[in-house]
Amino acid sequence: MTSDHPFAEYVRILGKGPKMWRHLTFEEARAAMGMILDGQADPLQIGAFLLLLRRTGETGEELAGMVAAARDCFLDPGVTAEIELDWPSYADRHRQQPWFILAARLLADQGVRILMHGIAGYEDGYAPTRPGLSVFNIPQATSLASAAAAFGSDNLVYVGLENFCPALQSLFELRPLLGVRTAVNTFGRDLNPFRAPHQMQGVFHPPYKPLHLDTVRHLAQQNSMIFKGGGGEVQRNPMKPVLVDALVAGEAVVQEWPAMTGQSVYKWREENLDPAELLRMWQGELDLPVPELAIIGTVAFALKQLEPALTIDAAEKQARHLWQARDKQRF
CATH class of the missing domain: 3.40.1030.10 (Nucleoside phosphorylase/phosphoribosyltransferase catalytic domain)
Known part of the structure; x- marks a missing residue:
């Protein structure tokens, strides 16, 4: 029996039936977007994930988790500047x-x-x-x-x-x-x-x-x-x-x-x-x-x-x- 792809967990959370789905936590959103940005998700999964988020309506917690994932992927980690x-x-x-x-x-x-x-x-x-x-x-x-x-x-x-x-x-x-x-x-x-x-x-x-x-x-x-x-x-x-x-x-x-x-x-x-x-x-x-x-x-x-x-x-x-x-x- 073929096991589910690791990213399938996040599609499943958002894509279950009307009474079964739920929003992602901060850490789940961070992990999911981290996998996407790191090339670990299939293009089909990426499309499904993004469109499910749009259909369910993103939360601030989910978006913040995805921001954190993007920051994790910056090309110059740790670089900063004193700006206002x-x-x-x-x-x-x-x-x-x-x-x-x-x-x-x-x-x-x-x-x-x-x-x-x-x-x-x-x-x-x-x-x-x-x-x-x-x-x-x-x-x-x-x-x-x-x-x-x-x-x-x-x-x-x-x-x-x-x-x-x-x-x-x-x-x-x-x-x-x-x-x-x-x-x-x-x-x-x-x-x-x-x-x-x-x-x-x-x-x-x-x-x-x-x-x-x-x-x-x-x-x-x-x-x-x-x-x-x-x-x-x-x-x-x-x-x-x-x-x-x-x-x-x-x-x-x-x-x-x-x-x-x-x-x-x-x-x-x-x-x-x-x-x-x-x-x-x-x-x-x-x-x-x-x-x-x-x-x-x-x-x-x-x-x-x-x-x-x-x-x-x-x-x-x-x-x-x-x-x-x-x-x-x-x-």
Whole structure:
């Protein structure tokens, strides 16, 4: 008689009948994802596992266990850097310019050390993050070790997932094959490779906010802001009020940020995804009030997280001042 494959245990836990299945514990999720990332699971099992997780609905404990497994598989184990803010960028496609790059650049210029990390996106006319990075001379590291070293010359560094956890990057590439996003697209945002004490997360679907909050709490993250971001990125939508699910010194709070404008459209052509437009925005050559407010509003979020005593109004005023005082000719 042929014995079950070791990974079959985790498929069975999730895939039993309506009254028999259950969620995975932290350690079970860690072990299961560890086997996947280590190449010990069959592709058929991986697809079944990820789709069962999607059908049952992942828990924060499960996602945290999978984050722990991914961290176990980092190519540079033990490498770290003293930074203030973790900035994930894992939206695989969006129809907006990544204005948030200007927000991160502005914060870094004030001395805030930021690690941005993520995937490339798809080459189908959508705007991924990476083309806009070189416009502002943002180092793109080829490993966590080189990212740590790059902070010696810049306060903002980007590293692609494929350069520090390629096995996880390969799971992102299953989306076109499976036809849906999976838990991988969710927990990738929570990796925080350098364990920064502060973290920003933009999500596409608001119902995912409590799930991310529960995930980072299981990971002992003390400070985090999770909100519906433009295109699923860390980018504030200034045209609508924003409810931010936050952890402040480990305590969960909800912050109510008002809309910043009465306008209802960006007044920017979706088809123009040229990164040079980002540079023109920095240089003050574009008159785009709503994207400008998106930048200012995103900076305000970060300022509020880094200094919780700031009121929302004070954070926005400070962010506006920083934007208006930027060196437009720097780049």
